[in-house]
Amino acid sequence: MSSIVVVGEDALCCALGEQLVAQCLPGWSLAFQPINTHGVTKLRSALPRYHDALARVQPVLCVADTDHECPKALRQSWLPPVANPNFILRLAVSEADVWAIADRAGFAKAFGVSAALMPRDPETLLDAKREVLKLAARSSKRVIREEVIAQYDATKPGSGYNLHLCSFVKSDWRAASAAEHSPSLARATLALARLRESA
Amino acid sequence: MLITRLKLKNWLNFRNVNVPLGPRTNLIGANASGKSNFMEVFRFLRTLAQKDGGGLQQAVKERNGLGKLRSLHARRDPVLRIEVELLDDSTSPPTPWIYVLALKSEGKGQQRVMVAEERVETAGTTLFNRPDKGDLSDPERLTETFLEQLNVNRQYRGLAEFFASTTYLHLVPQLLKHGDAIASKTMENDPFGQGLLQRIAATPKRVRDARLKRIAKALEQAVPLFSELRFEQDPVTGRWHLAANFIHWRGNGAWQREDQFSDGTLRLIGLLWALQDGDGLLLLEEPELSLNSEIVRHIPLLVDRVLRDRKKGSVVRQVLVSTHSEALLSEIGDPSHVLLIEPGANGSEIRSPSPEELLAMQHGLNAAEVLLPKTRPTSLESLGLPA
Numbered sequence: 001m002s003s004i005v006v007v008g009e010d011a012l013c014c015a016l017g018e019q020l021v022a023q024c025l026p027g028w029s030l031a032f033q034p035i036n037t038h039g040v041t042k043l044r045s046a047l048p049r050y051h052d053a054l055a056r057v058q059p060v061l062c063v064a065d066t067d068h069e070c071p072k073a074l075r076q077s078w079l080p081p082v083a084n085p086n087f088i089l090r091l092a093v094s095e096a097d098v099w100a101i102a103d104r105a106g107f108a109k110a111f112g113v114s115a116a117l118m119p120r121d122p123e124t125l126l127d128a129k130r131e132v133l134k135l136a137a138r139s140s141k142r143v144i145r146e147e148v149i150a151q152y153d154a155t156k157p158g159s160g161y162n163l164h165l166c167s168f169v170k171s172d173w174r175a176a177s178a179a180e181h182s183p184s185l186a187r188a189t190l191a192l193a194r195l196r197e198s199a
Numbered sequence: 200m201l202i203t204r205l206k207l208k209n210w211l212n213f214r215n216v217n218v219p220l221g222p223r224t225n226l227i228g229a230n231a232s233g234k235s236n237f238m239e240v241f242r243f244l245r246t247l248a249q250k251d252g253g254g255l256q257q258a259v260k261e262r263n264g265l266g267k268l269r270s271l272h273a274r275r276d277p278v279l280r281i282e283v284e285l286l287d288d289s290t291s292p293p294t295p296w297i298y299v300l301a302l303k304s305e306g307k308g309q310q311r312v313m314v315a316e317e318r319v320e321t322a323g324t325t326l327f328n329r330p331d332k333g334d335l336s337d338p339e340r341l342t343e344t345f346l347e348q349l350n351v352n353r354q355y356r357g358l359a360e361f362f363a364s365t366t367y368l369h370l371v372p373q374l375l376k377h378g379d380a381i382a383s384k385t386m387e388n389d390p391f392g393q394g395l396l397q398r399i400a401a402t403p404k405r406v407r408d409a410r411l412k413r414i415a416k417a418l419e420q421a422v423p424l425f426s427e428l429r430f431e432q433d434p435v436t437g438r439w440h441l442a443a444n445f446i447h448w449r450g451n452g453a454w455q456r457e458d459q460f461s462d463g464t465l466r467l468i469g470l471l472w473a474l475q476d477g478d479g480l481l482l483l484e485e486p487e488l489s490l491n492s493e494i495v496r497h498i499p500l501l502v503d504r505v506l507r508d509r510k511k512g513s514v515v516r517q518v519l520v521s522t523h524s525e526a527l528l529s530e531i532g533d534p535s536h537v538l539l540i541e542p543g544a545n546g547s548e549i550r551s552p553s554p555e556e557l558l559a560m561q562h563g564l565n566a567a568e569v570l571l572p573k574t575r576p577t578s579l580e581s582l583g584l585p586a
């Protein structure tokens with residue numbers, strides 16, 4: 001059985017990476033718990049270690065946000081011109097939150113909102129976090145309304161934002177249906193399919 | 200009530216402070232930069248307003264005199280000044296309050312501490328402004344604040360009660376575990392948690408059970424193999440003890456008393472109890488100590504959950520946390536209420552994030568990446584390695 005390492009810039013990226021492996025690479029397992037670098041700054045500084053060293057012995061899936069920058073340009077500045085094919089860097093346009101809400105039916109159900117409210121083209125959103133907050137505000141579940149949104153400022157994520165988003169991704173998120181609404185996620189699933197064939 | 204802004208002049212190692220405070224504020228800074236000194240203001244105001252053994256003279260005496268409180272960087276300016284802006288959210292619309300207190304030394308005789316200025320304002324009306332005529336004819340009155348005097352503070356007693364209800368927690372597990380052996384004195388208001396068990400015992404049973412149930416619920420998620428929490432009296436000594444059950448190969452699990460708990464478990468219990476005990480401002484000193492970073496990451500949510508569970512009406516409990524923890528800061532959803540202390544030759548400066556820092560934090564970076572590096576001592580590379 002093949003195994004892979006997941007690296008993410010935050011807890012949500014790690015959860016998404018873990019689910020991508022589980023859903024797109026059947027039969028594969030995680031070499032160990034996903035590595036959460038807690039921020040893009042540390043991810044970038046650690047990237048050579050993952051790319052030059054770890055990826056030689058084991059496939060690595062690295063998930064990060066583009067934060068509204070051009071994903072191609074970011075890739076070029078982050079990785080050497082000839083990248084190790086074992087190192088799969090996938091950048092969520094424009095944030096990992098987009099990949100989560102791209103699964104419209106799954107998110108609507110888990111967060112207790114009407115599917116009709118879900119954005120059709122989440123990658124074009126200027127602020128995906130704010131969209132999640134707007135959706136959470138209309139949730140039928142009290143715990144979502146109270147913890148995803150900051151108690152004192154409805155425009156800010158609350159202390160349970162990451163927890164609820166991650167637990168949705170871990171339990172109900174479907175990569176295949178999310179890929180229909182997020183081209184960057186669709187490309188990520190294709191890249192994993194290629195890895196599976198080449199292995 | 201919520202404290203919305205704090206202004207200080209010549210307070211300990213701060214010459215000038217003017218910062219906003221939110222319902223949840225995180226305080227960061229290098230060692231010895233003044234995090235605890237900043238929190239000390241609220242503890243000082245608590246002693247000042249306390250009905251039982253409080254008052255201005257006591258508050259200053261406990262801190263070894265005005266000379267120790269006044270900033271060393273103050274140079275010629277003799278006056279120490281505290282200005283607190285508050286918002287009473289129990290009224291609709293919320294009522295703004297301002298409390299100003301300036302202190303100076305008597306300058307002769309016993310060198311008592313004297314009130315140089317004291318003022319209370321609410322919604323634009325000044326309730327009093329000292330020194331007034333009475334003070335000028337009888338300067339002895341200036342050794343006491345109006346805030347501490349029940350016979351004059353009726354209109355602003357809520358303010359005094361709010362200051363007096365501040366809780367400070369910096370639980371030192373060893374003091375609790377080895378309390379008998381150390382036989383140490385418990386300080387006023389028990390800042391280090393030695394008297395936690397006595398306080399739990401003094402709580403009415405129904406309230407206590409409800410609180411312990413919430414604590415047990417949180418511990419279940421945080422402490423592996425933890426299954427049950429009990430509060431019981433030793434039949435021989437009559438002392439109260441916390442007992443926790445851990446899942447074990449024996450059918451009934453293994454019961455442990457607080458002296459066998461891990462430091463982290465005890466600190467977590469102390470934190471969870473303090474959250475539920477009282478309504479005033481809660482000061483938490485480095486809650487991340489002894490805790491696994493995955494648990495630290497969830498402290499903000501834990502605080503919100505426990506406070507929400509016990510929320511009565513619209514009372515919001517304000518929490519001020521001092522921390523060095525990257526894990527805690529990387530989880531903060533609203534970084535605008537982080538306060539950063541930067542030491543300098545003229546005392547420490549304290550500030551909110553700058554517009555550029557806020558912008559970076561709105562675009563992909565977190566508070567641990569943007570703000571925490573600014574609290575690192577610059578000469579750290581040479582720590583213990585003289586050239």
